Amino acid sequence: MTTTSGKGPMGPGGGSRAPRAGEVDGAPEADASSGDGTPGGGPGAGEGVAALHRTNGAGAVGVTVADPAGSGPGPAERLAGGPVMLGAIRRTVTVSLDGTEVRVPEDATILDALHREGSPAQADTPTLCWAPNMDPINACRVCVVEVEGSRALVPSCARRCEDGMEVRTDTDKVRHSRRMVLELLASSVDMTQASADVARWMTDYGVDPDRYGPPAPPAAAGERDRRHAGHHPAPDGATRATVAQPVKIDNELYVRDYSRCIMCYKCVNACGTDAQFTFAIAAAGRGFDARIATEHDVELPGSACVYCGNCIGVCPTGALKSVAEHDRREAGDWHPDEETVTTTICSFCGVGCNLELHVQRGEIVNVTSPADHSVTHGHLCIKGRFGFRHVQNLPEA
Ligand code: SF4
Numbered sequence: 001m002t003t004t005s006g007k008g009p010m011g012p013g014g015g016s017r018a019p020r021a022g023e024v025d026g027a028p029e030a031d032a033s034s035g036d037g038t039p040g041g042g043p044g045a046g047e048g049v050a051a052l053h054r055t056n057g058a059g060a061v062g063v064t065v066a067d068p069a070g071s072g073p074g075p076a077e078r079l080a081g082g083p084v085m086l087g088a089i090r091r092t093v094t095v096s097l098d099g100t101e102v103r104v105p106e107d108a109t110i111l112d113a114l115h116r117e118g119s120p121a122q123a124d125t126p127t128l129c130w131a132p133n134m135d136p137i138n139a140c141r142v143c144v145v146e147v148e149g150s151r152a153l154v155p156s157c158a159r160r161c162e163d164g165m166e167v168r169t170d171t172d173k174v175r176h177s178r179r180m181v182l183e184l185l186a187s188s189v190d191m192t193q194a195s196a197d198v199a200r201w202m203t204d205y206g207v208d209p210d211r212y213g214p215p216a217p218p219a220a221a222g223e224r225d226r227r228h229a230g231h232h233p234a235p236d237g238a239t240r241a242t243v244a245q246p247v248k249i250d251n252e253l254y255v256r257d258y259s260r261c262i263m264c265y266k267c268v269n270a271c272g273t274d275a276q277f278t279f280a281i282a283a284a285g286r287g288f289d290a291r292i293a294t295e296h297d298v299e300l301p302g303s304a305c306v307y308c309g310n311c312i313g314v315c316p317t318g319a320l321k322s323v324a325e326h327d328r329r330e331a332g333d334w335h336p337d338e339e340t341v342t343t344t345i346c347s348f349c350g351v352g353c354n355l356e357l358h359v360q361r362g363e364i365v366n367v368t369s370p371a372d373h374s375v376t377h378g379h380l381c382i383k384g385r386f387g388f389r390h391v392q393n394l395p396e397a
């Protein structure tokens, strides 16, 4: 087990280092461009596929068990000499990041390029709806950059790099757009439990949600859920509209505090095709009244939810959180600065999921999993995420 201080990579209080493009569990994948120096990363004239295969420690693999044309020892002999690394062969493209040319795999997004090859400032591109363990959602647009020849700003998290692309990340247009995205969100949503990175970006970009006036009174419980699409009431002109409403507490495991929801769709995709394939939640309503809802707005125990908590794991604003965290925050007993994170293996079954136990003052307050873990990809089941209460009940030694 390993223990570190501070929040783990997932969860509302922590950001995730993006695995660099081509890494698996922190190890660099074979890169087609390394070694031969051929533009585009392809094999040079006269070289076969074998020339691109990474060698093992003895430096003599050359061909792999997947290469039927290879000669030499058979599969059994080759495997006996150690693991054979099979890496995807990928071409590279050259892009310019604020005037500096870099080469990245051709399937990399601009954000991948900024994380992998950019300066610290470029790698600090703000994101809200992006996560390293999810397909790009492309909803929040806080990650926009300028691309030469493109009339509109482009979302760096979703746009693939193209050879010769010229990207600018810190122009007035980019900064203004990012500020507006953050400011409009903060004017209507409670962002106070978003990660420290989000708070820093709001300061860096000069976000001032109060310039839209004082917040309107919160909606009553269920009021926003009953609104009909296309019937948004006219603003009163004196206050700014918000999504403030009571917290939904309808089960013993997690709460839904949609006053903090920025409609990033991460929970929807985590519950759907990105991880869980349960489809218990989706977007309902239109425009400002759009919201995350269960089917027919039933309470969670009556929905398809299986309480895996993967939606909690990806929520960037604290809208979804465990009851344990919610109750501690309400009681003024929440101490993130004192939190340690211990990595261990889930003992409930034989899959071997990595668990990160978030501990405050001797008690487990949350359980997450590393986004770059090859078994979980940051996602867990109900047992791994919530099955820790018995630990607290152990008699003292
Ligand atoms: S807990 Fe799991 S099943 Fe339930 S809404 Fe969240 S992701 Fe879907």
Ligand code: SF4
Binding pocket: 260, 261, 262, 263, 264, 265, 266, 267, 268, 292, 311, 314, 315, 316, 317, 318, 319, 320
């Ligand atoms: S509940 Fe969280 S993850 Fe879901 S849309 Fe709202 S902010 Fe995003």
Ligand code: FES
Binding pocket: 126, 127, 128, 129, 130, 137, 138, 139, 140, 141, 142, 143, 144, 155, 156, 157, 158
């Ligand atoms: S982070 Fe790129 S669109 Fe949301």
